[in-house]
Amino acid sequence: MKVFTQSVNFNADKELMVFVEKKVGALVKFHDKIVDAEVFLKVQNTSDKENKITEVKINIPGSELIVKRETKTFEEGVNAAVDNLKRQLKRSKEKQRDAMIS
DSSP, X not given: OEEEEEEESSXXXXXXXXXXXXXXXXXXXXXXXXXXXXXXXXXXXXXXXXXXXXXXXXXXXXXXXXXXXXXXXXXXXHHHHHHHHHHHHHXXXXXXXXXXXX
16 A cells, blocks of 8 residues: 655655554554555644644545644654544444445
8 A cells, every 4th residue: 555645745765654554554453455545634723732634535545534633743643643543444444344244
C-alpha cells in the first residue's frame, strides 16, 4: 500500500515520516483491498497545547475512510487515528463478507 504524507505549515522530520509510514502501513493487515492512504499533518497557530491536527484518509474500493484527530503530538494523533481506522476497516470488511453471504 502506498502512503502519501503531507505536512502543512511545517517541515516534518524523517523520524516522523517513517513513524507515519509504519503505523499507517500496518493497516493493510485489517483490510486486503486498501488502495492507498493519505496523511495530512497540520500545525494550528493557536496557544492550545493540542494544536497538532492529524488527518488520515484510507481509500478502499467503493469508499474512503477519514479520521481527524487534534492532539499534543503527531505521534499521539497517528496512533489514535490508526486505532480508529482499524475498527472501521474491520467493520467494512465484515459488511463486505455479509453482502457476499446474503
